[in-house]
Amino acid sequence: MEIYNSNADLSRRAVTYNLQGLSFREFLNFENDLNLEPVILEEILRNHQDISGSIVAQIKILPEFKKYLEYGYYPFYKEGLKVYPIRLQNVVNTILENDLPAVENIEYNTVYKIKKMLMIIASLVPFSPNIAKLSAEIETNRANTVRYLDYLQKAGLTINLLSSKKGISLMNKPDKVYLDNTNLQYALSLSGVNEGNLRETFFANQIKALHHLRTSQQGDFVVNDKYTFEVGGVNKRFDQIKNIKDSFVVTDNTETGFGNRIPLWLFGLMY
Structure with a gap:
């Protein structure tokens, strides 16, 4: 995530890559x-x-x-396949509880709201965000909700897609939100895939x-x-x-x- 924040400075000196999981x-x-x-x-x-x-x-x-x-x-x-879902859940927790606060300088209360948002998304994917309703559920305002969605995508936990009719803007809410990959669905969805x-x-x-x-x-x-x-x-x-x-x-x-x-x-x- 820190690469996103320093990308303008890095662009003059290095080529950056987004490392995917296995295809x-x-x-x-x-x-x-x-x-x-x-x-x-x-x-x-x-x-x-x-x-x-x-x-x-x-x-x-x-x-x-x-x-x-x-x-x-x-x-x-x-x-080990038996422990794989647990390990994946631990990776998600590490990203949200350690990596995200270090990069974005956010407090634990914000981390709690982002974790709650991720679990809502996991239970509803593909998720078409109603920003007003989602903001009420995690007890924050619209601007924060849109920003938290952006954090989740930058952290490699979600895919946030705009409509083909919309321009690109941080303040545009995504048209659909998916978990980043199918393994996360198996690990995080409480209601089954x-x-x-x-x-x-x-x-x-x-x-x-x-x-x-x-x-x-x-x-x-x-x-x-x-x-x-x-x-x-x-x-x-x-x-x-x-x-x-x-x-x-x-x-x-x-x-x-x-x-x-x-x-x-x-x-x-x-x-």
């Missing part, structure tokens, strides 16, 4: 002794049938994908590592202000996006696709 591609290579190379987004959109066909010929992809969604994002899952939320979170997490991502008025996401994506289950239809140029349906529980229907797991191959 699905990296997880597959790690777990199965494969040597899959990254595939750029445009290649996935153009040639997804051939790409998926070559991979499913080597491995049963859907069971591997389910493993990744639950525990494959942070490499320390190798230290929702498959629809997992799909959208995975897609957002893998895409935002390399591309500009916003919510869409008609589909779920707009990428690079060009491609529209609707994310859903195996029977998801094109109804919402059928008249939109460069639109695609992304489906879960699917090994291979056809036309503009693309398996969700393929978007984990980009880095």
Whole structure:
């Protein structure tokens, strides 16, 4: 987080990087002794049938994908799957209780409010913030609520997406808020995970590592202000996006696709 605060000064002297967790591609290579190379987004959109066909010929992809969604994002899952959720919860607590106050110079009462906000988000993701209601729940004002949402994203705990209709501003409330990755959903959600939320979170997490991502008025996401994506289950239809140029349906529980229907797991191959 401190990198964000010093970025202007650093820009003259160094290149900064945002280190992601493991991609699905990296997880597959790690777990199965494969040597899959990254595939750029445009290649996935153009040639997804051939790409998926070559991979499913080597491995049963859907069971591997389910493993990744639950525990494959942070490499320390190798230290023990039983303790992985607890370790992940401890990492979140360390970020909020130690790292965040050190960087942002905030008091414990503020940390408590941010933790409460994160648990609200975890129980409702994807979360479309009602700032007035959220402010009342954590007992603060609108400006603080928007700022706390920004803190969570900078800390790598959430993905805050603006609508494709909005300009970028710190004081713009996000249109949707997701937990940063699906592993966090398993670790933090007290009511259990929702498959629809997992799909959208995975897609957002893998895409935002390399591309500009916003919510869409008609589909779920707009990428690079060009491609529209609707994310859903195996029977998801094109109804919402059928008249939109460069639109695609992304489906879960699917090994291979056809036309503009693309398996969700393929978007984990980009880095």
